[in-house]
Amino acid sequence: MSLPHALLTSLLERPSSGYDLARRFDSSMGFFWRASHQQIYRELARMEQAGWVRVDGDSGNARKKVYAVLPAGRAELLRWVAAGGEVPVVRDPLLIRLRADAILGPLDLADQLRDRLADHERRLAAYEAIADRDFGDGDGADRTARVRRAILDAGLRFERNGAQWCREVLAILDDEARAGA
Amino acid sequence: MSLPHALLTSLLERPSSGYDLARRFDSSMGFFWRASHQQIYRELARMEQAGWVRVDGDSGNARKKVYAVLPAGRAELLRWVAAGGEVPVVRDPLLIRLRADAILGPLDLADQLRDRLADHERRLAAYEAIADRDFGDGDGADRTARVRRAILDAGLRFERNGAQWCREVLAILDDEARAGA
DNA sequence: GGTCACTATGCAACTAGTTGCAATAGGTCG
DNA sequence: CGACCTATTGCAACTAGTTGCATAGTGACC
Incomplete structure (x- = not known):
């Protein structure tokens, strides 16, 4: 707990x-x-x-x-x-949806992926604003600042990575929409 | 649900x-x-x-x-x-621990980060094995395969990204351990 | 003076997830 | 044959998290 x-x-x-x-x-x-x-x-x-x-x-x-x-x-x-000890659990319903889409045929998930992408981008912008505000001058940072920066980096990385993945999947889905049209 | x-x-x-x-x-x-x-x-x-x-x-x-x-x-x-609708919740105790470390001074988290890194690498290896087995020949893939591949990519990306972050944080922590020694 | 929005706290009921335990069936090894 | 392993199902009790609602003070605006 x-x-x-x-x-x-x-x-x-x-x-x-x-x-x-x-x-x-x-x-x-x-x-x-x-x-x-x-x-x-x-x-x-x-x-x-x-x-x-x-x-x-x-x-x-x-x-x-x-x-x-x-x-x-x-x-x-x-x-x-x-x-220590606990390992965080990942639970993402969107991936279940994608899996259902893979089995049952196109289920029109592009909009949901666009929502997710927008979400990532929104949060990324927020974290970048915090980074600029709190850690703009990267150099003279003391230990506390370095560790706090590392925590923020986890967020930045996570959102960037998630956004990039969304773009890739959208490329696949949009591609087939064009092909099917 | x-x-x-x-x-x-x-x-x-x-x-x-x-x-x-x-x-x-x-x-x-x-x-x-x-x-x-x-x-x-x-x-x-x-x-x-x-x-x-x-x-x-x-x-x-x-x-x-x-x-x-x-x-x-x-x-x-x-x-x-x-x-649609639900947004997955992130809850990572290790980041709370890091934050406590930032406030209370060095709390010896390097080992926990190494464990986490090993975890990421283990899962990454498992996913890569699946990728090789199921999607080795990327080209002639049908739609189902492409979408399933995209799901797997989410996993691959997540683990690679997590592992890379661990390495960066470990660099910070090990650095200061050397400096403090 | 009334209503509206925001700060601030909390209870009760519910849902989802975890932990701990147990039973039964079948196969294997000595 | 008995001891043990693993496949397989399940209950009961608990913990964590969500949802819906209630209450009360404060300051602002019309």
């Missing part, structure tokens, strides 16, 4: 409310972990119970709760990082 | 037992969908209930049940293929 550890990591960067975390998980963080706000609130409550975080003072807005990591949370995170 | 549709696709290629399906989901199919045998049996029972598949005669082995797709199942698959 990685969500609590993702939250701990995020909270170590900066104490935050559940709402803040949810937004971060929607944007930049969303590349390597995704979570709904409901899930986040639930998990924060559990983590408070476990003594990993505490509510750190409700700055400003009435109901807002800002969480901060306690030593026990930090220890748990270190334990989990060292433990 | 895509598992039943993955199963329908697989069963259209060839009527199979739950056990067979589980093995296929472990190997080549495992690239784009993964499922445990428990999950598969449960789902097959549901699909039989729904009238999408039927038990097709227990060839040979006593307890073995071979499932085949019924017209209703085929119709459901076509509906689902056309519906």
